[in-house]
Amino acid sequence: MSAAAPVVPGTTGATPGTVPAVRADPAAAPLAPRARLLPALGAVYRAQLSRARVARIPLLFVATFQSVGIMVMLRGVVDGGDAEAARAVVAGSSVLVVAFVALNLLAQYFGQLRASGGLDHYATLPVPPAAVVLGAAGAYASFTVPGTIATAVTGCVLFQLPLVNLWVLAAVIPLAGAALAGLGAALGLLAPKQELATLFGQLGMSAALLLGVLPAGNMPAPIGLVRDLLPSTYGVEAFARTFDPHPDWVMVGADLSVCAAVGVVSLAAATWAYRRAACR
Amino acid sequence: MSTGTEQAAPSTAATARDAVIAVRGLVKTYPAGRGRRGAATPAVRASDGIDLDIRRGEIFGLLGPNGAGKSTLVRQLTGLLRPDSGAIGMLGHDLVRHPERASRLIGYLGQESTALDELTVSLAAETTGRLRGLDARTARAERDAVLAELGLTELAGRAIKRLSGGQRRLACFAATLVGERQVLVLDEPTTGMDPVARRAVWAAVDRRRAEHGATVVLVTHNVIEAETVLDRVAVMDNGRVIACDTPAGLKVLVADEVRLDLVWRDEPPLHLPEVAALRPAAQISGRRWTLRLPQARARAVIAEITGGQAFAALDDFTLATPSLEDVYLALGGRQKGLVKA
Ligand SMILES: Nc1ncnc2c1ncn2[C@@H]1O[C@H](COP(=O)(O)OP(=O)(O)OP(=O)(O)O)[C@@H](O)[C@H]1O
Ligand SMILES: [Mg+2]
Numbered sequence: 001m002s003a004a005a006p007v008v009p010g011t012t013g014a015t016p017g018t019v020p021a022v023r024a025d026p027a028a029a030p031l032a033p034r035a036r037l038l039p040a041l042g043a044v045y046r047a048q049l050s051r052a053r054v055a056r057i058p059l060l061f062v063a064t065f066q067s068v069g070i071m072v073m074l075r076g077v078v079d080g081g082d083a084e085a086a087r088a089v090v091a092g093s094s095v096l097v098v099a100f101v102a103l104n105l106l107a108q109y110f111g112q113l114r115a116s117g118g119l120d121h122y123a124t125l126p127v128p129p130a131a132v133v134l135g136a137a138g139a140y141a142s143f144t145v146p147g148t149i150a151t152a153v154t155g156c157v158l159f160q161l162p163l164v165n166l167w168v169l170a171a172v173i174p175l176a177g178a179a180l181a182g183l184g185a186a187l188g189l190l191a192p193k194q195e196l197a198t199l200f201g202q203l204g205m206s207a208a209l210l211l212g213v214l215p216a217g218n219m220p221a222p223i224g225l226v227r228d229l230l231p232s233t234y235g236v237e238a239f240a241r242t243f244d245p246h247p248d249w250v251m252v253g254a255d256l257s258v259c260a261a262v263g264v265v266s267l268a269a270a271t272w273a274y275r276r277a278a279c280r
Numbered sequence: 281m282s283t284g285t286e287q288a289a290p291s292t293a294a295t296a297r298d299a300v301i302a303v304r305g306l307v308k309t310y311p312a313g314r315g316r317r318g319a320a321t322p323a324v325r326a327s328d329g330i331d332l333d334i335r336r337g338e339i340f341g342l343l344g345p346n347g348a349g350k351s352t353l354v355r356q357l358t359g360l361l362r363p364d365s366g367a368i369g370m371l372g373h374d375l376v377r378h379p380e381r382a383s384r385l386i387g388y389l390g391q392e393s394t395a396l397d398e399l400t401v402s403l404a405a406e407t408t409g410r411l412r413g414l415d416a417r418t419a420r421a422e423r424d425a426v427l428a429e430l431g432l433t434e435l436a437g438r439a440i441k442r443l444s445g446g447q448r449r450l451a452c453f454a455a456t457l458v459g460e461r462q463v464l465v466l467d468e469p470t471t472g473m474d475p476v477a478r479r480a481v482w483a484a485v486d487r488r489r490a491e492h493g494a495t496v497v498l499v500t501h502n503v504i505e506a507e508t509v510l511d512r513v514a515v516m517d518n519g520r521v522i523a524c525d526t527p528a529g530l531k532v533l534v535a536d537e538v539r540l541d542l543v544w545r546d547e548p549p550l551h552l553p554e555v556a557a558l559r560p561a562a563q564i565s566g567r568r569w570t571l572r573l574p575q576a577r578a579r580a581v582i583a584e585i586t587g588g589q590a591f592a593a594l595d596d597f598t599l600a601t602p603s604l605e606d607v608y609l610a611l612g613g614r615q616k617g618l619v620k621a
Contacts, residue, residue, distance in 0.1 A: 028372025031384035031464060033413040051398040067434035113395060121395035124358050124388040125411040126380075 006056075010171040034126040044127075044135025045142075046082040052143055063100035066146035067093040070213060071155050078159070085215050085241075090155030091240035092213030094169070095176055099208035099232050102181035104201040110188025111197020114277050123278035133185055133270045140184070141177025148173055165242035168252065171207025175259035176235030180208075183231060189273035208232040231266070234258040292520040299369070300463060300495040301334040301357065308352055327363065328519035334512075337489050338497045343506045343604060344516035346592065350499045352393050353516070354465050354538045355554035357497065358388045371462060387412075387461035389469055391499075393452045401443070402436040405458045412459030422458045429487075430454050430480050445472040453481055460492060465501045482509045515608050522611045527604060528593035534602045535609045538578045542569040542585070543596040554584045567595070572606060 035043075052060065071093045078085045113119055122132050149169060156163050184201060191197035211219075211227040219227065227233050238255035241247050298562035306327045313321035315483045316588060326349040334340045342350045355361040357368060359379030368375040375382050396404040409419035427433050432454055433444060440451050453469050464485065486509070488494040500506055506513050507527045514524040523530055540547075542558075544567045548555050558581065573581065578599060585591060 023343070031373075031381055032461065034384065035411050035413040039409055039415070043407045047399055047403055050400070050403055094321050112369055116394040117390065117392060118395035120355075120360055120388075120394055121408075121412070123360055124383050124390075125408065126383040127411040131411075138517040168538065278597070 020074040024276060032126065033127070037128050037131050037133070040127045040131035041135045044132055045138050048136050048139030048258055049142060060101065060143055060147055061103060063097045064150055066100065067147070067151040068154050074213070075158050084217070086159035086161060086238040087243040089213050090152065090159055090161055091236045092151040093155055094148050094239060095172070095232050095235045096209055096212055097151050098144045098173060098176050098235065099180050099205045101144045101147070102137070102140045102177050103184035103208070104205040106181050106184035107188035107201030107204070108198050109136070110185050111191055114189060115194035119278050129274045129278070130271045133267060133274050134267045137178065137181035137185055137267060137270070141174060141181050144177060145173055152197065161243050168239060168242045171256055172235050172239050175221050175256050175263060176232060178236070178263030179231035179259045179266060182263050182270050185270035186266055189270060189277045210270050212236045231259060231262040281380065298335045300336045300371055301332065302369040303330055303332040304367040306330040306353070306356060306368065307364045308356060308361060309364055319454070326416060326519050327356065330366070330521055332514060332521065332524070334495060334497060336495055337493045338511045339485060339498060339509055341506050341510035341513040342499045342516055343501060343513050344499065345501060348516040349519040350516055351467055354467055355498060356380050356501060358386055358465055385461065386463045386465050387456045387459070389453055389456040389466045391467040395508040396414065396452060396455060397441040398439060400437055400439055401432055401454065404440055404451060405455045408455040409458035414459050419458065426454045426457045429484055446474055446477050449473055450477050450480070457484060462494060464488065464494055464496045466496065469498065470502070470505060485509070506604050513604065515611060523607065530604060531602050531609045534606050536574055537572050537602055537606065538575050539600045539602060539606055540571045540578050540581060541575055541598045542594060543567055544593055545595045549590055549593045552590050554588060554591050
C-alpha cells in the first residue's frame with residue numbers, strides 16, 4: 001500500500017476565504033459562491049420562525065402562562081402599597097418569558113440539534129456560522145414578543161401600574177433577547193451532552209425566575225451578587241425603572257447597554273461554539 | 281505532480297486529471313470510549329487506508345454492510361470529519377487542508393437529517409437553496425422545479441416530520457438538489473423508499489450526471505440498487521475497500537459460481553446422504569440453505585435433490601447467477617449485512 005501522497009499540489013498558496021473562486025491550482029474547479037451573511041441570516045430566521053408553527057406553540061403558551069401565574073400568586077403576597085415590589089414582580093415576570101424561550105428553549109434546541117447530527121446540515125452548506133446562530137437567536141427572541149407583551153400588560157393591570165412606558169419593551173425584548181439567546185445558544189452548543197444542555201437551560205431559567213421576580217433589596221449579599229451576574233437582571237431593572245413617575249432614562253439606558261454588551265459577547269461566544277461543534 | 285498510487289505509473293497523471301475525487305491513504309480512528317464502570321469501548325479504525333479515484337460524471341457506489349465505514353468515509357469527503365492522515369482531492373482542491381471548501385463543491389445528503397424536520401417540504405428546499413448562496417428568486421424557482429421533478433409538489437406544504445419515512449427521505453433529497461453542485465454525496469438516499477420514489481431519485485441523479493456532468497457518490501447496502509444504478513462500486517468492509525470495479529466486472533470474479541437456495545418445508549431430511557453431504561457447505565438461516573457452487577456441481581445437486589426422496593421435503597429452490605452479495609462474500613466480507621430488495 002502506498003504512503004499517503006498529496007493528490008492536489010499547489011493549493012497551499014491560496015488565501016483562505018477569498019470570495020468567490022479560489023484557483024491556486026490552475027486546474028482547480030471554481031467554487032460555488034458562499035451564502036452572504038444577511039441573506040443567509042434572513043433565511044435561517046424565516047425557517048426558524050416557521051418552526052414555531054409546527055413545534056413550539058405549546059411551549060410559548062407555557063412560558064406566558066408561567067409568568068402570569070407567578071404574578072397572580074404574588075398579587076396575594078405583595079402588599080398593594082409596596083410599589084417597588086410590584087414593579088419588580090411585573091418586570092421580572094415579563095423578562096422571565098424571554099429567559100424561558102430564548103435561554104432555555106434555545107439551549108435545548110441547539111443541544112438537540114448537535115446531538116442528533118442536525119448541525120451537519122448547516123456545516124455542509126457554505127453559510128457563515130454567525131448567520132446560523134444569529135438567525136436562530138433572533139427567531140427565538142421574536143417568539144418571546146407576544147408572551148412578554150401579554151405578561152407586561154396583565155401585570156400592569158393586576159398591580160395598577162402605568163401602561164404609558166410599555167413601549168420600552170421594544171428595546172428590552174431585543175436586547176435582553178440577544179443576551180439570553182446568545183447565552184442559551186452558547187450553552188446548548190458547548191454542553192458536552194444533550195442532557196446537560198437541557199439542564200443548563202433549565203437552570204438558567206430558574207435563576208432568572210428566582211432572582212428576577214423579587215425586589216433585590218431584601219436579598220442577602222451573595223445572592224445579590226449572583227443576581228448581578230445574570231444578564232436578565234439588567235433587562236428586568238431597565239424595565240422596572242420605567243414604572244417610576246419620572247423614570248431615570250440614563251439608568252434605563254445603562255442597564256440596556258449591559259444587555260447589549262452581554263448580547264454581543266454571548267452571541268460571539270455562541271458563534272465560536274457553533275464553529276467548534278460543526279467541524280469535528 | 282505527485283500522485284503516489286501503486287497503480288501503473290503511466291496512467292496516474294491521466295487518472296489524476298480525470299479524477300474528480302481522489303482519496304489516498306485515508307485513515308480515521310474513532311478514539312476508545314471511556315465507558316462507565318469499565319464498559320469502555322475499544323477504538324475503531326473506521327477508515328483503514330482508503331485509496332479511491334472517482335471520475336467525472338460517474339455514479340460511484342460505496343457498498344458494504346453496517347459499520348463497514350461508508351458514512352465515515354463520506355463524512356470525511358464532505359469536510360464533516362477530519363481524517364487522521366491521508367489526502368482528499370476534489371476537483372483540484374485539497375479538502376484535508378481546506379475542508380470548508382467542500383460545502384462549495386458538494387451537495388450532501390446525510391444518513392439522517394434532523395435539521396429540516398420541523399420545516400415544510402417547500403421551505404426546507406428553499407432555505408437550503410438560500411444557504412447554498414442562491415438569491416431568493418432563483419431559490420424559489422429551483423425549489424419548484426425540484427419538487428415537481430421528484431413528485432413532491434402535492435406535499436410541498438406539509439411539515440417534513442409529519443410525512444412517512446420514505447417521503448421524508450425524498451424531501452431531504454430534494455433539498456440536497458436545490459443549488460446545483462458538481463458533486464453529489466448521498467448517504468443511503470433511498471432508505472425506506474418505495475420503488476416509485478426510488479426510481480425518482482435514480483432518475484434525478486442520472487439527469488444531473490447527463491445534463492451537468494455531475495459526479496455522484498452514493499452509499500448503499502442494497503445490492504439491487506448497486507447493480508441497477510452504479511457505474512462503479514467500491515465494496516467496503518471493516519474500513520477498507522476490498523474491491524473496486526464495475527458491477528459486471530466484480531461479478532466476473534465469481535462468474536463460475538452460482539448460488540443455490542434450498543428452502544425446506546420443515547426439518548431438512550438429514551438421513552438422506554445427498555442432503556447430509558450438502559450440509560457442511562451450506563450457509564443455513566432457518567429453513568433456508570444457501571450454497572455457492574460451481575455451475576456443473578449445482579446442476580448435479582439439483583438433479584439429485586429433485587429426483588430423489590428429498591424433493592418431498594423441499595418447499596422451494598432457486599438457482600441464481602452471482603450477485604454483488606456473492607462477490608462480497610467471495611472477497612472475504614465477514615458480515616452478512618447486505619440487503620436484497
Ligand atoms: N461517532 C462515532 N464514534 C465512535 N465510533 C463510531 C462513530 N461513528 C461510527 N463509529 C464506528 O465506526 C464504524 C464505521 O461506522 P460507519 O457509520 O462509517 O458505518 P457505515 O458503513 O456507514 O454503516 P451503516 O450501513 O450502518 O450506515 C462502525 O464500527 C461504527 O461503530
Ligand atoms: Mg452509514
